Amino acid sequence: MTVKWTSGNQLELLENGEEFFPAVFEAIRNAQRSIVLETFILFQDKVGNALQEVLIDAGRRGVSIDVTVDGYGSADLEPSFIEAMTSVGIRVHVFDPRPRRLGMRTNLFRRLHRKIVVVDGELAFVGGINFSADHLGDFGPTAKQDYAISIRGPLVDEIVRFEAEVLAPVRTQFSWRKLRWRRRGEAQVEGDTRAALIVRDNGRHKNDIELYYRIGLRAARHDIVLANAYFFPGYRFLRDLRNAAKRGVRVRLILQGEPDMPAARFVATMLYDYLLSGGVEIYEYCERPLHGKVAAVDGVWSTVGSSNLDPLSLALNLEANVMIYDREFSTLLQKRLERLIDDHCRLMERQPRPRRKIQRVFVGVFVFHFLRRFPAWAGWLPQRKAELKSVPASADETYDGKP
Known part of the structure; x- marks a missing residue:
């Protein structure tokens, strides 16, 4: 993906889970066509369960959904938690799923650390907030201070293109156009913010x-x-x-x-x-x-x-x-x-x-x-291709943490 600056965007700053989670969940509830979600951490706590619930509701009404988690950061998801999503057609992908050795996670390097959500190709969220309860103030003294943004405008197109490239290996005949959708007659977003999505990968965009x-x-x-x-x-x-x-x-x-x-x-x-x-x-x-x-x-x-x-x-x-x-x-x-x-x-x-x-x-x-x-x-550290593994949809082939 090449860096492309776009003008005419609308951005909103979201501080902590108190602002971020309601905005994301509301967007998912209103989704009509597609949802793409990437996160480093998805925990089975009150936030993760709430996310699962709104995703399942969207899946049942026919929304196309791809959820990608990191095999290190989200290693403890139970098979039943994932199966509840795949059973309604949600495609769940795991970046670098690897088995534990002596009870320890072995996929230590080159983690999928992005946090991106795109809904209907119209609204995107980017930031540092994971889907876990420790981003809420009521978690206690160890609750985290963090930030994200919501985005409308031309930059969403660039994020959609990027996600299409990421998902292409696990979605045959899949292109960014299938994620981009505007309702007929809908007015274009008009903002005054110039912005660009900058990514770091282990290929052409290392620095x-x-x-x-x-x-x-x-x-x-x-x-x-x-x-x-x-x-x-x-x-x-x-x-x-x-x-x-x-x-x-x-x-x-x-x-x-x-x-x-x-x-x-x-x-x-x-x-x-x-x-x-x-x-x-x-x-x-x-x-x-x-x-x-x-x-x-x-x-x-x-x-x-x-x-x-x-x-x-x-x-x-x-x-x-x-x-x-x-x-x-x-x-x-x-x-x-x-x-x-x-x-x-x-x-x-x-x-x-x-x-x-x-x-x-x-x-x-x-x-x-x-x-x-x-x-x-x-460069000397273990380096694997940035491959995703899709979780089987059938109940007897649920994700067990192994590739």
Whole structure:
């Protein structure tokens, strides 16, 4: 898929599951022709069960439905849960389903990490929110803070084309035109947002998301506000952040202060001295685990998507972000992030004396060499074709987690 910028889109920012899930479920309830859904995680909790219910209702009324989950992130779905969907004609696909070894998942690398929903080829959702209850505030202290967007307009056509390419291997005689549908006489959506779908894969688009991030950082003149859950980017990315701060741009990073995985914060802190010494402001979000993958630059450019800024997302996983040029949307996102900073973050301060313990110096040297060379090293890791396995529809051939 080639990158295509489109104008005339309407975007809506959706914060957390409280805004995202009702919007998606309502769209599915109103679907008349097609639904395509991709997610890294689908859990059998109240959110996953609610999603299953609305999908089954849509399947029973004849809507064409494709659901794709990742074999690592959604490894614990019970056969009965999937069979309830396939029995009404829903096509369920699993990316890289592999059996456990000694009780452990073996499909560790190159995960399908995208979160995309397309309904009737008219309305799309892209972001970082999985279909699981831990994206709702009532989940408790470990509920995740995250973002997604709903999209209407020409960009939906590009997302439809992309999904048609993804599904083509498991859908014979299948093309994007079968997903694109407008009711007769329906007015075209008229918006003023320019946007593009940027994907990261293990083929022709290995570095696209990082490249467009860096373009945004280099173009910044006044403000950069970036929130990312798993922050361990490449050396060039870090250098762009420092260079922006040195030329007078206010650079603010929102990182995890109460991480869902403690190791995520530990590796990020390895970078603090380098960034703080260059004038970058670092804030740790302490209200609950941060799961967002968003940024806003100068209140004009912004991005929302699934890609973290760590080696997995930047060099291994299949990801999707939307890059946006729109002052109203980007200003809104920036204000939402500044609200997090004001209400729920603590400012990290540079140590008065640099931490020079031998072990920290050694770790720091290792970290920077790792960051500089990881994309090349990633090519040595297990690499399989981005193949989907469709779950058999018959009751006696349900998905058992094996290919």
